[in-house]
Amino acid sequence: MVAGKQDALLAQMRKGTLQYCVLALLVDEERYGFDLVRSLAETDGMVTSEGTIYPLLSRLRRDGLVETTWRESTSGPPRRYYRLTKAGRSALDAFNDEWGRFRDAVNHFVERKAG
Amino acid sequence: MSTTPDRLVERYLKHLEVELDDLPRDRRREIVDEIAGHIAEARAGLEYETEADVRNILESLGDPADIAADARERFEIEPPAPAEPFKPGWTEIAALVLLLVGGLVLPVIGWMIGVIFLWVSNAWNVRDKIIGTLFVPGGVGLPLFFLLFALGSGGGIGCVDVISDSGQTVPQACPDSGDSTNYFGIAAVIALLLIPVMTTAYLAYRLRHRPAAATA
Numbered sequence: 001m002v003a004g005k006q007d008a009l010l011a012q013m014r015k016g017t018l019q020y021c022v023l024a025l026l027v028d029e030e031r032y033g034f035d036l037v038r039s040l041a042e043t044d045g046m047v048t049s050e051g052t053i054y055p056l057l058s059r060l061r062r063d064g065l066v067e068t069t070w071r072e073s074t075s076g077p078p079r080r081y082y083r084l085t086k087a088g089r090s091a092l093d094a095f096n097d098e099w100g101r102f103r104d105a106v107n108h109f110v111e112r113k114a115g
Numbered sequence: 116m117s118t119t120p121d122r123l124v125e126r127y128l129k130h131l132e133v134e135l136d137d138l139p140r141d142r143r144r145e146i147v148d149e150i151a152g153h154i155a156e157a158r159a160g161l162e163y164e165t166e167a168d169v170r171n172i173l174e175s176l177g178d179p180a181d182i183a184a185d186a187r188e189r190f191e192i193e194p195p196a197p198a199e200p201f202k203p204g205w206t207e208i209a210a211l212v213l214l215l216v217g218g219l220v221l222p223v224i225g226w227m228i229g230v231i232f233l234w235v236s237n238a239w240n241v242r243d244k245i246i247g248t249l250f251v252p253g254g255v256g257l258p259l260f261f262l263l264f265a266l267g268s269g270g271g272i273g274c275v276d277v278i279s280d281s282g283q284t285v286p287q288a289c290p291d292s293g294d295s296t297n298y299f300g301i302a303a304v305i306a307l308l309l310i311p312v313m314t315t316a317y318l319a320y321r322l323r324h325r326p327a328a329a330t331a
Contacts, residue, residue: 049181
């Protein structure tokens with residue numbers, strides 16, 4: 001039961017932080033969905049079902065954190081490219097600050113005990 | 116001609132569309148289109164596509180139900196409520212009791228009140244209400260009334276009084292056995308008793324297993 005709760009907590013943390021990982025991937029360049037998913041999947045443990053990225057992208061677009069443009073592709077049908085907006089950029093920056101503090105605070109307690 | 120991989124993809128996307136049914140149309144369209152694009156990109160990247168490759172692509176995407184659950188959470192949409200067994204209120208209980216035995220307490224009127232409760236309740240659909248009304252008017256009151264009347268007339272079940280030429284009612288002598296009308300009468304009364312019991316049982320069953328049309 002404790003293990004189940006821990007799994008659920010980790011799943012929630014992953015879900016909550018995933019959107020900032022997506023925003024971070026868009027800082028330097030615009031990307032299309034498949035490309036984003038491939039980059040996220042390279043890091044183990046971040047995405048369990050790749051398909052869940054798409055509802056997230058849709059939500060980010062509706063919240064104005066990303067914007068999209070269709071571009072022709074050389075290898076197939078046009079692709080929808082995602083680009084960070086100003087609002088997206090400041091949301092990412094704000095999260096970064098908080099996350100750094102949070103991570104350090106948790107590590108301060110957890111790592112010392114474990115070590 | 117569509118290949119097996121094509122059919123797998125088609126089935127996956129259809130399944131996804133169904134799972135996303137409670138999302139607003141434009142969001143559902145967007146997600147399904149993007150995932151269809153993802154699958155096309157992944158397939159285009161394969162040198163020689165095998166059925167196993169396509170199955171792996173779909174598996175990495177995840178179960179459509181999981182994607183839909185995630186999407187509902189992202190868009191803050193309430194998950195579809197699990198079908199709860201309907202909790203019958205006093206209207207339903209009164210309807211069932213009065214339809215069955217109301218006619219015994221208050222002949223005709225007791226049953227009619229039951230009918231009113233039956234039609235007022237929104238637990239049943241029109242079909243069920245018609246069944247409840249027609250089988251059998253009066254509930255068990257009617258056959259029991261017949262039974263009492265038949266016994267009270269002294270002739271016993273199935274004995275028919277015959278009106279003579281002079282206009283007088285002459286009770287027919289009833290043989291103890293071998294009279295086919297006797298059996299017919301008993302069978303008819305039993306059937307008339309059983310049908311309302313069965314109807315009530317059916318209506319009670321429908322309370323627990325409600326037809327989709329009746330749910331608010």
